[in-house]
Amino acid sequence: LAKTTQPISMDSYEGQEVNITCSHNNIATNDYITWYQQFPSQGPRFIIQGYKTKVTNEVASLFIPADRKSSTLSLPRVSLSDTAVYYCLVVPLIGAGSYQLTFGKGTKLSVIP
Amino acid sequence: GAVVSQHPSWVICKSGTSVKIECRSLDFQATTMFWYRQFPKQSLMLMATSNEGSKATYEQGVEKDKFLINHASLTLSTLTVTSAHPEDSSFYICSARVPGLAINTKNIQYFGAGTRLSVL
Numbered sequence: 001l002a003k004t005t006q007p008i009s010m011d012s013y014e015g016q017e018v019n020i021t022c023s024h025n026n027i028a029t030n031d032y033i034t035w036y037q038q039f040p041s042q043g044p045r046f047i048i049q050g051y052k053t054k055v056t057n058e059v060a061s062l063f064i065p066a067d068r069k070s071s072t073l074s075l076p077r078v079s080l081s082d083t084a085v086y087y088c089l090v091v092p093l094i095g096a097g098s099y100q101l102t103f104g105k106g107t108k109l110s111v112i113p
Numbered sequence: 114g115a116v117v118s119q120h121p122s123w124v125i126c127k128s129g130t131s132v133k134i135e136c137r138s139l140d141f142q143a144t145t146m147f148w149y150r151q152f153p154k155q156s157l158m159l160m161a162t163s164n165e166g167s168k169a170t171y172e173q174g175v176e177k178d179k180f181l182i183n184h185a186s187l188t189l190s191t192l193t194v195t196s197a198h199p200e201d202s203s204f205y206i207c208s209a210r211v212p213g214l215a216i217n218t219k220n221i222q223y224f225g226a227g228t229r230l231s232v233l
Contacts, residue, residue: 032220043119043206043224044157087156091220099210099220101147103157 022088119225136207142187143209
């Protein structure tokens with residue numbers, strides 16, 4: 001399974017755009033890039049998923065370059081309630097380990113008033 | 114969206130007793146559920162994959178006789194921590210996939226709120 005690397009922590013002021021980059025150099029052809037958010041003492045929540053280029057939903061945008069070796073989660077105009085740990089995962093959709101989620105250490109985002 | 118309910122949210126027990134945690138899919142049928150454990154300030158670790166009507170698949174290092182998993186129906190999976198000890202104190206989280214979705218969304222897991230287990 002492809003391993004991911006992301007910053008341990010980030011700070012941002014309210015109202016700013018936050019970009020969290022994740023490296024996944026060994027990503028395979030069948031892998032999707034998925035991001036989850038976790039608040040303290042709660043289960044993770046799915047944010048966004050993509051395979052290539054750009055994906056946008058009501059919560060975030062996900063940018064994936066052509067080589068797919070990295071991805072960037074973009075959170076527009078963060079608020080205090082966006083303070084959480086953000087996990088980048090690479091998930092194979094077929095073959096060994098299909099659909100299994102392997103969580104890394106994640107990025108702890110702290111939004112400052 | 115799909116809702117996964119987990120109960121109880123918090124449990125305290127004496128060392129040596131057993132504790133059962135329930136995980137229910139409320140608005141969909143989940144043929145596969147997952148159980149994770151999370152220690153303070155650490156990431157989630159997959160313990161086992163629970164398949165309806167068959168035996169669970171445990172990850173390496175997880176004692177199947179200690180962490181009993183039952184997935185008797187399409188909406189309920191249970192995790193029983195048998196003879197719990199203080200080192201079993203942790204945050205246990207379940208999740209489920211929604212079957213029948215398009216291939217690019219099949220991997221999305223919906224998580225319960227977690228169960229905080231404290232063993233005295």
